[in-house]
Amino acid sequence: MDLKELERRVQLMEDIQEIENLQRMYGYYFDNGMYQEVIDLFSENTESVEITDHGVFYGKDGVKRMYAGMVGMKRPGWIFFEIMQVQGVIEISPDGRTARGRWYTPSFECRPFGGTQKQTWQFGVYDNEYIKENGKWYFKKLHWNLIYWTSFESGFLRVPKLADTPFPHADAPPTAYHPYPYHVGNVPYPFKHPVTGE
Numbered sequence: 001m002d003l004k005e006l007e008r009r010v011q012l013m014e015d016i017q018e019i020e021n022l023q024r025m026y027g028y029y030f031d032n033g034m035y036q037e038v039i040d041l042f043s044e045n046t047e048s049v050e051i052t053d054h055g056v057f058y059g060k061d062g063v064k065r066m067y068a069g070m071v072g073m074k075r076p077g078w079i080f081f082e083i084m085q086v087q088g089v090i091e092i093s094p095d096g097r098t099a100r101g102r103w104y105t106p107s108f109e110c111r112p113f114g115g116t117q118k119q120t121w122q123f124g125v126y127d128n129e130y131i132k133e134n135g136k137w138y139f140k141k142l143h144w145n146l147i148y149w150t151s152f153e154s155g156f157l158r159v160p161k162l163a164d165t166p167f168p169h170a171d172a173p174p175t176a177y178h179p180y181p182y183h184v185g186n187v188p189y190p191f192k193h194p195v196t197g198e
Contacts, residue, residue, distance in 0.1 A: 016090050018137045019099055019130050023085055026139070031081045035067045043131050043138035052124070052146035053177055055170025065169055083107040085126065091191050098140065099130040100190040105144070113162065119152040120162065125178075125187045145187045148180045156180050 001009075022041060029037040042049075042063045049066045050056045057066040083105055090101040103126040110119050129141035148156035160180035166173075178187055192198060 015092050019090050022137050027085050039067050043140050047141040050143040053164050054167040056172040058171045080110040089191050097132050101128050122149045123147045145178050
């Protein structure tokens, strides 16, 4: 291995670490209602944000519309989110300027629903794209696919989705939506098999 190849590998590892941190920071900011900080993680050249059945929001203006209604909103103490982001797989493009990542997201929350307070379980998959600009990684495209959203009492076999929650100000309807009984594998894998290359 020559010096050039060593430098390439070090840069690759640094890029993967920075993207992992970016994704995790998004989770911490979102869970804690820090929506302006969430918006700032997106590139000015963002392609889109798509969240479950909420719809698609195009560009950085779409990012702002998706999260802006929540910016500055004070959550009462009984509204609580915990969205975990696990099993991340990241692929950096050959030119080192863009990347894709896939993450499982088991989560739980407590919030008002149907006139009462509910504890709910959620599970989904992030399929995201990232872009490196001026030496920093940003979100270029964020897509969260919901697999199930159910109450603690019911479970996803009985109630895989509590309700539809489209946003009236979305730019377009969802491009893909995979709630149970669709299998999580129906969300396409952005990466190739490391052995077969398929």
